[in-house]
Amino acid sequence: MRANKYLYIVSLDDDVHFVIFNGLNKEFLILEEKALTSMMELINNPDTYASTHPKILQSLAASKFIVEEGFDERAILKEERDSFVHALEFKTTILPTFECNYNCWYCVQEHEPVVLDYTRFDLIMKHIKKYLLENTIHEYVLSWFGGEPLTQPKVIEYIAPKLISFCEEHKIDFSSGITTNGALLNIDNIKLLQKCKVDYYQIAIDGDEKTHNKNKQDSLSDSSFRLILNNIVNLLRINSDAKVTLRINYTLATLKSDTLVTDITRYIPKEYRNRILVDLQKVWQVKEQNVSILLLRKLQEKLVECGFELSIQHVFSMCYVEKEHYNMFYYTGGVEKCDKRPIGKLRGHLDANGDIIWSEKPIFEDYDLFDDKCICNSCRYYPLCYCGCPILREERIIENHGKIPCGHQGQYDLLEHRIKDYCWRVINNKKLKR
Known part of the structure; x- marks a missing residue:
């Protein structure tokens, strides 16, 4: 067994409690600082503690904090x-x-x-x-x-x-x-x-x-x-x-x-x-x-x-917007993928047969974020951002001569902020259901 490749450790409240966040399934563990080191030791070296901590390791495996050696996280994200x-x-x-x-x-x-x-x-x-x-x-x-x-x-x-x-x-x-x-x-x-x-x-x-x-x-x-x-x-x-x-x-x-x-x-x-x-x-x-x-x-x-x-x-x-079977239709007869584009610069229109004619086809439909050309292919933050806004990404691809750049331009601290926001939403919702 080994640690899942998409785990993130974030301080939840002024370094008193920490979160180990699983990017694959969005589950998380909350630990005090003194327990964090011990838990990460278990996660990083599960086989060492197989006989002494079997129940904890079983729980970690069930939530995919630890996975089998042959487990392919990338395949899960691609699917x-x-x-x-x-x-x-x-x-x-x-x-x-x-x-x-x-x-x-x-x-x-x-x-x-x-x-x-x-x-x-x-x-x-x-x-x-x-x-x-x-x-x-x-x-x-x-x-x-x-x-x-x-x-x-x-x-x-x-x-x-x-x-x-x-x-x-x-x-x-x-x-x-x-x-x-x-x-x-x-x-x-x-x-x-x-x-x-x-x-x-x-x-x-x-x-x-x-x-x-x-x-x-x-x-x-x-x-x-x-x-x-x-x-x-x-x-x-x-x-x-x-x-x-x-x-x-x-x-x-x-x-x-x-x-x-x-x-x-x-x-x-x-x-x-x-x-x-x-x-x-x-x-x-x-x-x-x-x-x-x-x-x-x-x-x-x-x-x-x-x-x-x-x-x-x-x-x-x-x-x-990234869905294959999605389009946005305007009262003018114009067609787009997203309303971020001005109404005067829509790239598609409907002809008399009701078919979409693109003057400039959206390019994000044709690329693969898991291709070697895309930074997401090897980025450990991918399941937190999914490469960001596809429309902004499309503009950057054109500027980057076909290579797919980071949707957040390397500003990963905002993703850690998002983890905290998400965790507190989940924690508070659990109070509602008590």
Whole structure:
């Protein structure tokens, strides 16, 4: 036996407790400093202690902290990636608009008024139906995005029922979600979305009520914070299948707020909190390394104490943009892999047959992160970052003459920070289930 190649040791709280983190399966051990040396001795030299510590070694082997000599970690990671990228699930994101009722300071989109041409939506549906059949897809996932998609609810009402009917006819599993700021999630739109089988919602707030309202000023209410949270409650009351991820976009100042959690709980009754998953996400302008784990941990603890579960899904994950069966469709008829590209520079469009014509094909679909050209092939941090953002990676490949560079450009300290964030989310969620 030997140690797993993807183990990381990180201080969890001011060098009192340490974490041994397993990158392969995201399991971890928490140890005081005095016990850490002994445990690492066991992990690094398991055969030496086979007769004296058999139960501990059996447990370490079950969790893959130690593995057989012939165990191939790289093969496990490659299989994980292949399964994710080539899954027989067709995921599409449709942007019915680039308009938005807010103008958030951290948003990278340039919102613009739209002129809708429903023949474009017919082409999108034509493409989707062809793609599902030609690729023998088992599951279809329809996501709505924008801009703010609920500025154009009639587009959702036009497209979704037709695709639902098609999937039912061809025995394809259908599911749907929406990313919305929640302000336009009134009773009529809740019922419309329920009819369109939209059951997954990602809705963001920007801090405590005062901070949020400074950023999102609303003509519908003197408090957009109150409006959005009340809409979430109505959604969960009306649609019993609805699940909400409440994304808290935080800055360094947000983490210091004394009122964030009390402001949230003022509007969301306790009986609805177990259907809301809270995802703490820094705004992109904040460097991850500058975020205080202590403040983040305290915020997590408060949320769990109030009955909210913390999301762990996207702390370590591959981006859905990398999926073979994924595309993003714009109301203009344009096609892209990600909304990071400006709407005026989309690389694909749909022709009259509903086929995608690429003026410049995305290149990240054609390379292998486990090829010798890619630094990930031998990088011990790969299962913590999966080579970072594929769109940024694509730009760097072009600059690097075809060679795939590090997605984080060697800034591995932020990955250690991510381990701490993940561990505290898991630890706090366990308190919720006691």
